[in-house]
Amino acid sequence: MSIATAPTGGPGTGRKNMAKAAAKKKTKSRSRASAEEMAARQREISVSEFFAKNRHLLGFDNPRKALLTTIKEAVDNALDACEEGGVLPEIEVKLLQLEETRFKVTVRDNGPGIVRKQIDNIFGKLLYGSKFHRMKMSRGQQGIGISAAGMYGLMTTGKPVKIISKTKRKPAHEVTLKIDTSKNRPEVVTDRESPDADKYFPEGHGTMVTIEMEGRYQKGKQSVDEYLEQTAIANPHAWFVYINPANETIEFPRGMDELPEEAKEIKPHPKGIELGTLIQMIERTESTKLGGFLQNDFCRVGQQKASELCKTAAKTAPNSNLKGPQTYVSKMGHSEAEALYKAIQDTRITAPPTDCLVPIGSRAMLAGLLKEVKAEFFSAATRPPAVYRGNPFQIEVAIAYGGQLSSDESARVLRFANRVPLLYQQSACSSFKAVMETSWKNYGLAQPRNALPTGPLVVLIHMASVWVPFTSESKEAIADYDEIRKEMRLALQECGRKLGIYLRRRSRMKKEAERRSIFERYIGEIATACEAVTGSDAKKIYDALQKQAAKKTAEADNKLDEDGQVVRKTSRLDDDEQVIIVEDAIPAIDDDEATDDLFGDARSRLRRDPGKKSSRKKTAKKASKKKTRKTSRKTR
Template sequence: MYRYATNNNNNKGEIVMPIDSFSQFKEHSVAEFFKKNKQMLGFSGKVRSLTTIVHEFTSNSLDAGEEVGILPEIFIQLEEEGDDKYKIAVQDNCGGIPEKYLGKALGQLLAGTKFHRYVQQRGQQGIGASGCIMYSQITTGKPAWVRSGYKNVIIECNIGINVSKNTPVITNLTKTMGEFSGLRIEAHLGDVRYENSGYGVYEYLKQTVLANPHAQIEFIAPDAQRYMFPRAVDVVPKPPIETKPHILGITANDLVEFSRRIKESRISAFLAEEFSRVSSNKVKELQELLPDIDFSQPPTSLNWDTAEKLIKAVHTLKWIAPATDILRPIGKENVARALQNILNPQFIAQSDRSPQIFHGGIPYQVEVAIAYGFTNGAHNRIMRFANRVPLLFDAGACGLTEAVKTIEWKRYRIDDFENMPIAVFVNFVSVHVPYTSAGKQAIALEEEIIAEVRNAIMEAARPVKGYLNGIVHLQERSSRRKVFLRYVAQLAGDMSELADMPKKKEAIKKGLVDLVEHRVGLIEEAEDAEAETAKEANAANGAVANGQENGNGKKDFEEKGE
């Protein structure tokens, strides 16, 4: 294939020479791609870039702590080195990285323990920490310094990235024996800025502790101000359990791809072994629906047409819901304790839904809490999390924000959502979070997810409405008493004067007060009885409403046990 160039000095525009357009054909590494498109990793804007780096290193420490069963203690320090230049130091006590994997874990993009697994973790792609070290390198020209303590072996070295090859560059490596167990990373950063704002490092760490109450984080800001975020609970979350994709969400393309990389000798065994909730009885049901497919054939014989038939048949059957023990939500008690610790609200209402699935057979769960009347400031009224990680940026493009914004808040006595003292906490839990980009700050606008989050928010909003109704009711009762009691003193004086009994004024006043209290009490008893009747009716209606909501965007599952 050729294109033609013309000589600009030639007024007639004559063809000068053919040019082979494929002469510029080149291959590029993934590191080169992300170096050129670093905004896709979250490095866009100076404040955001710094917060992203703290986020990536902190998330890795939290994941490591949970996998080895350690209560994480994380230390973070920022030192200003010039205009928009900082040095960052991050250290944890979470077991470290062995020498064999140290370079690839921190100096090679898309290498790690996360991308290929169906397991709930904060990181997913194996890009984060390596991306931060690459950012340090391209903005300051300096490698990162790393200290890793793993099984009494302490490794210290400098780590950089060969961007053209996407390979780690390790220099000045030393090994000693010692008791240090964990990881320390020090890196120099350019084109970043520290701000104490709703998008800055401090806010990120505050929300991180809120969603990870088992973690303790110490932070030293560039002005040497020390912040300690103590842990609220002393129990390590159960380690995540790796799972298999749920058959109900698998596509024909997924099925063909899976069939090419497994060892089972028959299609029947392949379905039962590689996908969640596929029992031998379910395989038999599929065989009955598809008599023209030979389930004893090897999986590699699956073609696109056969895969499509299998998937269509799968969707005609009822399946057991995804396993619930593979997901690790924060838990109602921990969320309430963390919100109380951070926001100190007057009232907290919560909702945690049963696990569901979205496309790809991926299980997920939603946790929601609504805090009202907090005294401590909250920069973000909508507090978004994914697998316990705060999402501070790209709120407008996030499915969690969309769900919150579409709630008719006035139905729940929240007349001015933006200005009332109310915060909505949403944590999306899954073995795979459908982020909109590698920057991992917004969840895709998946209809099933938005519907599920909406249902959870409405479930939590009902108790908030009851609480606000109670406040209004108490205010009305107080006003009613004040109206009656306002004239008691004057009336007692007038009555004692008319009766020519001035010494009886206080006795008359007391009698009038008792009469008001008695009459108002009767009114309030009648109101309470009426409210209780209405509450029972609303509870019955709410059960019907919940049934309707639960059918919105959810799959039809059968009871466990076949």
């Protein structure tokens, strides 16, 4: 970690850096401080100290964001723990407002719990975690999040973090701890077994974290509410209960009862590492020979590929110690490593395995959107896995259109990385750019130049990867790699095409309905008038004309679609597993009553009727009912 962060650093760091730089410069001209004096001031900087002063790097820029980040880190950890433990997650988030700007955040899960020994380090030490050193898809990556949140709480309120955890075998344990920022070490305040706390964990295991902190609660965009809503969309297998500062309980019930498959751990791919990392790996490897190192520490390198790499490397550096696969690793110096690195770049190596990726899946994405977004058309697409810089990744896109979504605003982009919603820095994110550069006009939507499409549209983009390239430590935006953007665009186009088909079909249906209604309006008049003149039975004439009207407008239904094929009554959308059309949500022709609330009426209903506990639940249930109706129709 370089400490060249003077401009962004806290006042302390900045001053120190500047002093150092100035000192270096000034020693040349006139001496003010001797090297010895300076040495007295030079000391190691603890990671926690660094992050304490640069907390914006971790997403604690302002009180509002700090509150969100804290909940986000705790929920991410809870979800990861539950999934790894094979438990269907049930997570309760409670936001208790103590003062205007002071909150008590409690996140409780039903995960496997944490053994007593590990509690201190997990919550009291920065960069301590299970996820950094392995190539495995998970929400957390660096092991900074939750301890940083605890540190922030400690710094703003002086209160320690309280952790109650229960594992299957042992009674619940209550620990309160502080983080010693100067040493990046946990400092336990209280530590006791508390069988009373068992009541929090009806399943017999789980963890509950309570952090008291400065914060600011505000609804709307980038709020805790939004984060939970989006998390519920991306994790339809999880059940969330959210108690907001107004003491209202909002439930996000499950959309499906299956845990996602567990992600497999993989070794790094040779193409995915940089020279420095390679040197580090050479230093740390347990293999003695180069061939063994390449085969054991990387994926997709077998005996043949290893010797090929060694040969190529030997060719580029003929005078080095490189002597094929039998070279001792301990003989590898910098130039040898560089030759090897170059050889890796020049050799074709099979793409990394992709079974390490667990996408949300089209079905689950649709289930998630269906329960949280009140739209009429849903479509999802999952791209096959791809690779950027040797890291396998997979892009998924789902869109929701129409229904109660507001039609005169820009589309809303819901971004996810490994099932975690990204709420900040939208415009810096690769996914946002991908949505913008997709030509939505082709699919029947309005799109101003260099902007998001306008219309009742929600776009969900998910990137699953063993290593999501974030633009910063606070994990807010996905870095813009060409490979990633391309996959996103392709997935968006796939969904867009289906939306286009649907919209064309809908407008055709609407036009036909209008046509039919015009004919039907006049048929009655004509029938009665003709009866008066000719004496023929008006009913008979009416029925005959009615039949003709239906036939005429049905004929027009059969107009050609964009591929020049006759669209049958059962359009191809109907057989598509990745499309859901909620017939009830399609607005009637003259029904222009639109709800401004993006997420339908659930929230506004809640506002009108505080304390009504299950309003969210009800609408969600309705949606799922619709879905089952639809699917049953499909199977028929």
